[in-house]
Amino acid sequence: MEKFKELVLISSKYLKNADHMLYMTYPLVKDVKLLITISNNIDKAVKLSIMAFLRYDWLYKRIVKIPDDFDARLDLFKKISVNRYGFKLSDIDFAKEIDEIMVKHRQSPVEFIKNDKFVISYNTYKLKSIGYEDVKGYVLKAKPFILRLNNILRNDPLIASGRGRGN
Secondary structure (H helix, E strand, O other), X not given: OHHHHHHHHHHHHHHHHHHHHHHHHHHHHOOOXXXXXXXXXXXXXXXXXXXXXXHXXXXXXXXXXXXXXXXXXXXXXXXXXXXXXXXXXXXXXXXXXXXXXXXXXXXXXXXXXXXXXXXXXXXXXXXXXXXXXXXXXXXXXXXXXXHHHHHHHHHOHHHHHOOOOOO
């Protein structure tokens, strides 16, 4: 029970940080490198929120085990949880996209800024660029996840009472 609450709170914190950096900090400093930091916060928020949804399903014995890696979690979320929580598959496509951006960023030998976009070079110098509008879209797509989690946290009597399967 406490683990679910913790996941929701940390996920909300990452999204709040990303939102603040995107709408308050970035317009002031205009540093394109900040876009990758914002994307990292969004990535963490989305991964934690998917984990929280799966944890919630585990608490209610809808799933037996939560996978260890993100791709398996995302697949399980698509199969089990998407319809239950009122999402469409197209609503969560960005989760894999933002994960791939962060993986490419970590493995990238070269990164640079061009035309107000952060450009990541990967796999024999293929390029992936992200700009302000891209990151803004990720934030807007991540908000419904966190909002739905916070509503579950507030409204579920099992969570509020602290009873359940435990951590």
